[in-house]
Amino acid sequence: xxxxxxxxxxxxxxxxxxxxxxxxxxxxxxxxxxxxxxxxxxxxxxxxxxxxxxxxxxxxxxxxxxxxxxxxxxxxxxxxxxxxxxxxxxxxxxxxx
Numbered sequence: 001x002x003x004x005x006x007x008x009x010x011x012x013x014x015x016x017x018x019x020x021x022x023x024x025x026x027x028x029x030x031x032x033x034x035x036x037x038x039x040x041x042x043x044x045x046x047x048x049x050x051x052x053x054x055x056x057x058x059x060x061x062x063x064x065x066x067x068x069x070x071x072x073x074x075x076x077x078x079x080x081x082x083x084x085x086x087x088x089x090x091x092x093x094x095x096x097x
Contacts, residue, residue, distance in 0.1 A: 048062065
C-alpha cells in the first residue's frame with residue numbers, strides 16, 4: 001500500500017515538473033535571466049573586486065560598473081606607457097615647479 005502511494009506521489013510530481021515549462025512556453029513567457037555571454041558583455045553590470053592593502057590583512061572591496069573598470073584599465077595602461085616612454089622624472093633631474 002505504501003509503495004503504491006509513493007509511486008502515485010512520484011508520478012504526480014513528475015507530471016507537474018514536466019508540464020510547468022510547457023505552460024510557460026504556451027503563454028509566450030520567456031526566461032527573464034539572460035545568458036552568461038550576454039551578461040558578461042553588459043557594460044552596466046556591477047563588478048566587485050578585492051584589492052590587497054599593504055600592511056593590512058583585510059582587502060578593500062571596490063564595486064564599479066564594467067565600463068568604469070574598463071575605463072580605469074585604459075587610463076592605467078596609458079599612464080604606464082607614458083612613464084615608460086618619458087622615463088621617471090624627479091625634482092633632482094627635472095626641477096619641480
